Amino acid sequence: MTRQFVANGLPLADAKANVTAAILGQSQKLSLLDSYNDLFSILMWLGVITLAASIGKMLTGKGRALRRKEEKAQVKHEEPLQLAAPSHQK
Secondary structure (H helix, E strand, O other), X not given: OHHHHXXXXXXXXXXHXXXXXXXXXXXXXXXXXXXXXXXXHHHHHHHHHHHHHHHHHHHHOOOOOOOOOOOOOOOOOOOOOOOOOOOOOO
């Protein structure tokens, strides 16, 4: 790569600097992509585990629910209050 820069007319010091910058940029890009790949893999497996646990809980009916079911309490049914309609007497 340095030879290509020198062949194009760059001085040797500038060619070495350009090659170093290109290599560092490429390694940073690869490192970032590798990090994203690892993060994606971790989140994917976490999702698969959560899905399997959810299906297992649904099939067995066991486990602790996030929200308790309300027990049917005996509620007194009161009749709605009916007001007499105003009479229009003259």
